[in-house]
Each structure stands twice: as structure tokens, then as C-alpha cells.
Amino acid sequence: MLLSRTPVLALMASAGLALLSACGASETPAQQPAPAEEPEVQAEAAGEEHAEDAQAHESEAKADDHDHDHDHGSSGAGAAHVHGAAELALSWEGSKLTGELISPLANFGLSEAEGVISDAVLAELPGLVMITGGNCTAEPPVAKVDKSTGHTDAHIKLSWTCANPPGVSSLTFSGFPAFSSFERVNAIYLTDTVQKAGELSPSSPSLSLK
Ligand SMILES: [Zn+2]
Incomplete structure (x- = not known):
């Protein structure tokens, strides 16, 4: 045995x-x-x-290209750097829906040692998070690399201008097919009156915002 x-x-x-x-x-x-x-x-x-x-x-x-023990919790504020997982937070600034996706660079198939977001990945970012309802127009995402935690994360700022904010009904993380290393995205949506949170996965990539 x-x-x-x-x-x-x-x-x-x-x-x-x-x-x-x-x-x-x-x-x-x-x-x-x-x-x-x-x-x-x-x-x-x-x-x-x-x-x-x-x-x-x-x-x-x-x-x-980086040590393996970074999966065991994080030092300081923010979410743990766990390959396969990412954090997505959305809220309103007036009629503007804004959000941020924080993800290990590895989830995009990128080298965390190099710490560079390739043009091919940048080209995919505009479709990464989709908003349903509200007649929203997405602005170009702004991505940067953060190594301040000792790990390498992508911080991607998202924003939408919505003609009808109350009409916003759901968000969808659309990156699972393009980036197969993403396994789950912990999504949070906060307004003055609504709090929604959910774990998005390839089989369940959407979160209701109603
Ligand atoms: Zn890593």
C-alpha cells in the first residue's frame, strides 16, 4: 500500500x-x-x-516564474492573489457605472515576472464585462499592472455611461471563454439601496443587479 x-x-x-x-x-x-x-x-x-x-x-x-506560496492569503488590504480567481466590484458615480476588476496576471495567460499586459489581451478587455439593461455605453477600460503586494495583479478600471441607470439589470463576466485560466470571479455590486454579491463561473457568468 x-x-x-x-x-x-x-x-x-x-x-x-x-x-x-x-x-x-x-x-x-x-x-x-x-x-x-x-x-x-x-x-x-x-x-x-x-x-x-x-x-x-x-x-x-x-x-x-514566481513562488508558489502566494496562494495562501494576502498581506494587507485587498483580496488574496489566487490563480484562477478574480475580484470585480461595481458601483455608481452619478449616472456613471464604474467598476474595477482585480486579477492575477496569470489568469490572462501572461507572465507575472514580466508584468506586461500584451496587446492581444488589451484588445479583449472592452468585452470583458458586459452590462445588460440601462442603455449603457462602455468607455475604454484602463488597465495597469500592480506589483505592490509582492504578486502581479492586473487592475482594470471599467466604466459605463448609462442613459437609464434604473434599467440596469445584470452584469456578465464574458472573459471565461477567451481566458480559460479564469475559474471564478467574485462580483460585488453596491448602491445606496442595493447590495449584490455572487461568484461568477464559466457555467454561471452573470449576476443579477436587481
Ligand atoms: Zn501569481
Whole structure:
């Protein structure tokens, strides 16, 4: 049983788990009753495994071009930087509907190390969030890169001028098909009288604003 778990454990880049898997592997051949030698074999195996793991981990981190532990909460204000997730907030300034989408750059398939929003992605931004009802006209989104949290996020300012603000009925995050790394968008809509919040997903990309 331990033997069958070994490949999974070996894949996990953790010294503790690597040690476990090494021990499990060397214990399994029960037909070799050589208890005196076993501790030595275990120690060697564990050492080797650890070194290999450290190497694998290093190249993995490079390929990913930023460290992996940024998914565990955030320091300071704002939402956690979690790949696949994004935050969208909308509110009114007079007859203008304004919003901001904050998303890890990785969700757009972009390198967080380079921290540049490509022209191809910029071209997709005008259709990223759609407003239904209210006879609204979108203004060009304004995107910038924020590295101040130690992660790389895109901050995209959105705005619409609406001829009939009370007619606004829903928002839709339309970016899921174009950017498959987006898994969910936490959307919030706040007015003086209405508060709406919802998790948008590829199968449910809209939030009612009524
Ligand atoms: Zn990241």
C-alpha cells in the first residue's frame, strides 16, 4: 500500500513527504530480513530523494516564474492573489457605472515576472464585462499592472455611461471563454439601496443587479 502511494508522494515537493515515501519504499521488500542494514539504506534513500526533490522544486518554481506560496492569503488590504480567481466590484458615480476588476496576471495567460499586459489581451478587455439593461455605453477600460503586494495583479478600471441607470439589470463576466485560466470571479455590486454579491463561473457568468 505504501509502495503504491510512493509516486504520488514523490511528486509532492516537500522534504517531509519525500522522507516518508523513501521509508515506505525501502520497507516494502519484506522478503529481505536484514534489519541491521535497513536504517543505513533508508537514510541514503531519503537523502537522495530529498536532493532530487529540491532540484525539481527549483526548476518548477522557475518555470512558474514566481513562488508558489502566494496562494495562501494576502498581506494587507485587498483580496488574496489566487490563480484562477478574480475580484470585480461595481458601483455608481452619478449616472456613471464604474467598476474595477482585480486579477492575477496569470489568469490572462501572461507572465507575472514580466508584468506586461500584451496587446492581444488589451484588445479583449472592452468585452470583458458586459452590462445588460440601462442603455449603457462602455468607455475604454484602463488597465495597469500592480506589483505592490509582492504578486502581479492586473487592475482594470471599467466604466459605463448609462442613459437609464434604473434599467440596469445584470452584469456578465464574458472573459471565461477567451481566458480559460479564469475559474471564478467574485462580483460585488453596491448602491445606496442595493447590495449584490455572487461568484461568477464559466457555467454561471452573470449576476443579477436587481
Ligand atoms: Zn501569481
